[in-house]
Amino acid sequence: MTRWLHRMHFRLRTLARRRALESDLDDELRFHLEMQTAANVRLGMSPLVADATARKEFGRIEAHKDDYRDRWGARLLEAFVEDVRTGLRQLILHPAISVAIVIAMALGIGANTAVFTVFNAVILNPPPYAEADRLVRLRAAAPQAKVEDVLFSAPEIRDLRAQAGTLSDVAEFHYMYFILLGQGDAQRVSAGVVSSNFFAVIGVTPILGRGFLPNEERAGAPGVIVLSHQYWRAHFGADTRVVGRQVEMNDRVHTIVGVLPPLPSFPNEADIYLPTSACPLRISPEADQSRNMRLVSALARIGGGGGGLDEVSRDLSGVAAHLRSAYPESYPAAGGFDLSAIAVNDDLTGRFKPTLIALIASATLLLLILGASVGALLLARTVSRRSELAMRIALGAWKGRLFRQFFTEALVLTVLGAGLGLLIGYLALPTLVGFVGQFTSRASEINLDRAALLFTLGVSVFTALLFGSLITLAANFEGRGVTGPGAMGGARLRPMFKALVVIQIAVSFGLLSTAGLMLRTLNNLTSVDTGLAADALTMRLSLNFTKYWNNDERADYFGRVLDRLAATAGVDQAAIAGTVPYVGDSLAGERLVSTSIRSEGTLLRTTLPVQIASHNFFSTVGQDVLVGRAFTRGDVRSAPQVAVINKTMADRYWPDRSPVGVELQLPLQATVPTESANGTVTIVGVVSDARRRLDIPSVEEIYRPISQDSPIQAHIVVRSSLERTELLMRVRAAIRAIDPEQPIDSVQTFDEARHASLSPTKSTATLLSLFALIALSISALGIGGVVAFSVNQRTSEFGVLMALGAERRHVLTMVLREGLELAGAGLVLGLGLAALFTRSIHSLLFGVSEYDPLTLIVVAFVLLAVTVGACVLPARRAASVDPMRALRCG
Amino acid sequence: MASKVDLLQGTLDLLILKTLDLRSNHGWGISQRIQQISREVLSVNQGSLYPALARLEEQGLISAEWGTSENNRRARFYSMTKSGRRQLETETAHWIRMSDAINRIVEAV
Numbered sequence: 001m002t003r004w005l006h007r008m009h010f011r012l013r014t015l016a017r018r019r020a021l022e023s024d025l026d027d028e029l030r031f032h033l034e035m036q037t038a039a040n041v042r043l044g045m046s047p048l049v050a051d052a053t054a055r056k057e058f059g060r061i062e063a064h065k066d067d068y069r070d071r072w073g074a075r076l077l078e079a080f081v082e083d084v085r086t087g088l089r090q091l092i093l094h095p096a097i098s099v100a101i102v103i104a105m106a107l108g109i110g111a112n113t114a115v116f117t118v119f120n121a122v123i124l125n126p127p128p129y130a131e132a133d134r135l136v137r138l139r140a141a142a143p144q145a146k147v148e149d150v151l152f153s154a155p156e157i158r159d160l161r162a163q164a165g166t167l168s169d170v171a172e173f174h175y176m177y178f179i180l181l182g183q184g185d186a187q188r189v190s191a192g193v194v195s196s197n198f199f200a201v202i203g204v205t206p207i208l209g210r211g212f213l214p215n216e217e218r219a220g221a222p223g224v225i226v227l228s229h230q231y232w233r234a235h236f237g238a239d240t241r242v243v244g245r246q247v248e249m250n251d252r253v254h255t256i257v258g259v260l261p262p263l264p265s266f267p268n269e270a271d272i273y274l275p276t277s278a279c280p281l282r283i284s285p286e287a288d289q290s291r292n293m294r295l296v297s298a299l300a301r302i303g304g305g306g307g308g309l310d311e312v313s314r315d316l317s318g319v320a321a322h323l324r325s326a327y328p329e330s331y332p333a334a335g336g337f338d339l340s341a342i343a344v345n346d347d348l349t350g351r352f353k354p355t356l357i358a359l360i361a362s363a364t365l366l367l368l369i370l371g372a373s374v375g376a377l378l379l380a381r382t383v384s385r386r387s388e389l390a391m392r393i394a395l396g397a398w399k400g401r402l403f404r405q406f407f408t409e410a411l412v413l414t415v416l417g418a419g420l421g422l423l424i425g426y427l428a429l430p431t432l433v434g435f436v437g438q439f440t441s442r443a444s445e446i447n448l449d450r451a452a453l454l455f456t457l458g459v460s461v462f463t464a465l466l467f468g469s470l471i472t473l474a475a476n477f478e479g480r481g482v483t484g485p486g487a488m489g490g491a492r493l494r495p496m497f498k499a500l501v502v503i504q505i506a507v508s509f510g511l512l513s514t515a516g517l518m519l520r521t522l523n524n525l526t527s528v529d530t531g532l533a534a535d536a537l538t539m540r541l542s543l544n545f546t547k548y549w550n551n552d553e554r555a556d557y558f559g560r561v562l563d564r565l566a567a568t569a570g571v572d573q574a575a576i577a578g579t580v581p582y583v584g585d586s587l588a589g590e591r592l593v594s595t596s597i598r599s600e601g602t603l604l605r606t607t608l609p610v611q612i613a614s615h616n617f618f619s620t621v622g623q624d625v626l627v628g629r630a631f632t633r634g635d636v637r638s639a640p641q642v643a644v645i646n647k648t649m650a651d652r653y654w655p656d657r658s659p660v661g662v663e664l665q666l667p668l669q670a671t672v673p674t675e676s677a678n679g680t681v682t683i684v685g686v687v688s689d690a691r692r693r694l695d696i697p698s699v700e701e702i703y704r705p706i707s708q709d710s711p712i713q714a715h716i717v718v719r720s721s722l723e724r725t726e727l728l729m730r731v732r733a734a735i736r737a738i739d740p741e742q743p744i745d746s747v748q749t750f751d752e753a754r755h756a757s758l759s760p761t762k763s764t765a766t767l768l769s770l771f772a773l774i775a776l777s778i779s780a781l782g783i784g785g786v787v788a789f790s791v792n793q794r795t796s797e798f799g800v801l802m803a804l805g806a807e808r809r810h811v812l813t814m815v816l817r818e819g820l821e822l823a824g825a826g827l828v829l830g831l832g833l834a835a836l837f838t839r840s841i842h843s844l845l846f847g848v849s850e851y852d853p854l855t856l857i858v859v860a861f862v863l864l865a866v867t868v869g870a871c872v873l874p875a876r877r878a879a880s881v882d883p884m885r886a887l888r889c890g
Numbered sequence: 891m892a893s894k895v896d897l898l899q900g901t902l903d904l905l906i907l908k909t910l911d912l913r914s915n916h917g918w919g920i921s922q923r924i925q926q927i928s929r930e931v932l933s934v935n936q937g938s939l940y941p942a943l944a945r946l947e948e949q950g951l952i953s954a955e956w957g958t959s960e961n962n963r964r965a966r967f968y969s970m971t972k973s974g975r976r977q978l979e980t981e982t983a984h985w986i987r988m989s990d991a992i993n994r995i996v997e998a999v
Contacts, residue, residue: 032936032940036918
């Protein structure tokens with residue numbers, strides 16, 4: 001290795017100091033000659049004879065010099081420099097084609113670099129936890145009830161620690177929010193509530209201070225918090241003396257004990273972390289003992305001796321079986337209970353995978369198109385150099401030397417293209433991070449790092465090699481062709497050209513179809529009628545839950561908010577709801593009722609989302625009351641418990657009669673969150689359906705009045721003709737007047753929420769369309785280039801035809817027909833390819849089949865039009881050939 | 891002059907290294923020294939000497955710098971490097987083994 005380095009250094013040095021070395025060489029050899037002459041003189045020769053003898057003995061000086069130079073290795077490098085120069089000369093000789101090729105390469109390589117960078121950052125690179133491959137997310141499921149992912153109860157976490165032998169440690173976490181007080185307006189802070197071993201399990205050491213201690217998990221322990229890196233920078237100005245400072249949240253003062261390094265949010269964003277003792281619900285004796293109070297998620301580290309994920313899953317199944325038989329009343333057979341583990345990175349990036357696969361597939365296909373297109377163009381250029389090549393082959397240029405030259409020429413093009421591509425990639429990076437950020441929290445790790453540069457380099461060299469071989473092959477054909485009988489230039493290469501064109505069309509078909517299907521999906525989602533008013537303005541209202549721990553207190557609070565808002569000038573309608581449509585919020589007030597809902601003794605469903613709504617809610621958001629009534633002020637806690645259901649539910653269970661008056665048994669909000677209560681509610685009305693997510697049709701829904709069933713977090717919904725800032729100011733003032741400890745944030749209209757929920761789809765569609773557009777333009781370039789070349793080669797043929805009486809339009813149709821034939825072949829092949837390819841984006845589609853005929857037909861027409869367009873110019877030139885000139889030149 | 895013998899393939903490097911092991915020298919000096927020590931039996935073809943010197947330099951076995959010759963002329967002086975010395979040891983050992991073997995064969999016949 002060191003010797004090799006020495007040699008490289010030597011060679012490069014000699015190359016760099018060529019001129020100096022040449023004169024050194026002269027000096028050294030001249031010195032030798034002089035010494036020899038002097039010796040000869042001493043032997044008695046006359047100076048003249050002595051010199052001649054010395055020279056004779058020495059041999060030809062120049063030949064020696066050459067030997068010498070070869071030793072420098074300069075020959076090889078010189079040849080390389082010469083090849084680069086030839087390559088550049090070729091570039092300048094054909095500026096239009098060269099610029100086109102370089103741009104095509106830049107787009108193709110840039111797109112691939114970008115996709116690879118993302119892939120490398122979020123999939124290949126492990127997340128920034130120690131030994132991330134041994135870190136797993138545990139999952140509990142109720143397979144019989146078709147619930148994939150249920151939370152864990154505190155006893156289960158203890159059981160896992162004690163019984164799962166393959167796991168060295170298990171940490172629990174859940175998310176909640178706190179109200180930050182004493183620093184101006186009350187602020188909502190999102191918090192990860194974790195067991196004291198959490199940081200040890202994920203293998204992260206705080207950069208300042210410490211993590212949590214085991215005794216801080218106990219009820220009544222003093223409040224401590226660990227800051228996330230982002231929150232520390234944003235709210236504490238990255239102050240290194242922050243440890244020990246005190247922060248007032250909810251009803252307690254908390255001491256900052258540590259600051260974390262930058263981490264991807266897991267899986268939700270957490271501004272701060274607190275030990276489990278901070279969550280009043282989690283720390284209650286009920287939650288500590290009950291297997292039915294499922295509150296937390298679990299992360300675990302695979303033990304040192306432990307095997308892979310399979311072994312862990314087997315181990316977990318065993319634990320689950322043991323729990324099922326030990327506590328049959330907690331794990332009823334109707335729901336089932338199973339435990340499994342997934343790699344932590346799959347958990348972090350799982351949502352991004354379908355999109356990423358589509359992107360990787362598109363980028364790869366783009367590279368294929370690029371190869372075919374640029375290959376064809378280079379080939380055409382080679383054919384037009386055939387006399388030069390024939391000369392060189394005749395003069396004895398060996399194949400290796402030719403290949404070296406073509407490889408270098410291709411390298412010049414790719415290096416230029418790749419350089420430009422990297423620049424594009426670099427400029428597109430922030431957009432890319434934003435795009436990926438919609439799917440996974442690891443987006444912040446995306447960086448144009450060494451791996452990405454190496455990848456680009458690899459792709460460039462690979463393409464150069466590919467093109468180099470292709471051209472060498474062609475050159476050999478051509479070089480021999482000139483002397484042979486078929487000196488028709490390019491004729492032998494026709495099949496190769498045709499194949500390249502067909503490949504481009506076929507692959508473009510695949511890319512365009514994907515993009516088309518994504519655009520159709522976007523269009524379908526955009527035009528979904530959700531049955532909700534678009535202009536309703538919503539804002540999140542987070543209660544200081546320690547202050548309003550009691551359901552009655554919350555009901556009372558929400559009642560006052562509603563009254564105050566109704567009295568606010570300019571507010572036309574005001575309501576409060578547990579959740580807002582289109583917004584996926586893990587802390588949302590929607591409750592998944594996991595025990596049975598019974599009606600007149602029959603089990604209706606095992607799970608169902610219960611939506612919370614105030615009186616006025618349905619009229620405010622635009623849902624019509626179809627049967628019975630909506631909620632009223634009279635539906636207080638002491639009054640009979642009531643519910644409203646949506647049309648889907650009414651049609652499903654009571655298709656023939658009105659459900660009004662039917663009694664349902666379902667879990668109710670108890671007075672305090674640590675208790676549970678089941679009760680009977682009476683259906684008092686049916687409302688029209690409203691979609692809460694664009695891509696999911698209306699599901700069965702039960703609404704409960706906020707005055708009877710009050711969540712901790714809610715959303716105010718107002719309609720007003722006031723300008724937004726003014727309206728917001730008035731609402732804030734109203735809320736502050738009741739109690740200033742309740743912050744308001746996430747202000748948006750239903751329409752804005754709807755658009756925001758579309759944004760991942762929109763960006764995916766945009767990105768895939770961009771890929772398709774690049775593919776289309778590269779193909780058009782390649783096809784146009786090849787047809788132009790073919791027309792050029794057949795000039796004399798056209799001349800003969802026209803001399804024999806063919807008309808302009810005959811020649812025109814001839815050329816066009818050739819193009820169309822190729823397009824036809826490409827489309828047939830492309831249809832097969834598209835079927836394969838669009839399947840990869842199946843899960844991203846909405847309201848359109850992956851074999852959507854309309855999309856395929858439109859794409860086929862677009863491709864036909866582009867092919868014809870690319871052929872028209874060359875065809876017209878062919879048709880305007882002057883027969884006499886063509887014949888003479890041919 | 892006694893009859894000259896062409897150098898065996900690959901032995902020139904060894905001879906150059908051996909010569910330089912005594913002291914640094916220029917190309918001309920090296921060729922003279924080899925002739926002298928071999929009592930004019932071995933003659934170094936200058937056409938192979940300089941490429942060999944360049945090769946050895948490239949391999950890092952010898953180093954070169956400009957100096958002044960005994961007759962006050964600018965000359966390029968070659969000297970041994972550490973790895974050159976190691977190389978000389980192995981090559982010498984190799985050569986002795988080989989010449990020994992060849993001698994035995996030649997004498998046996």
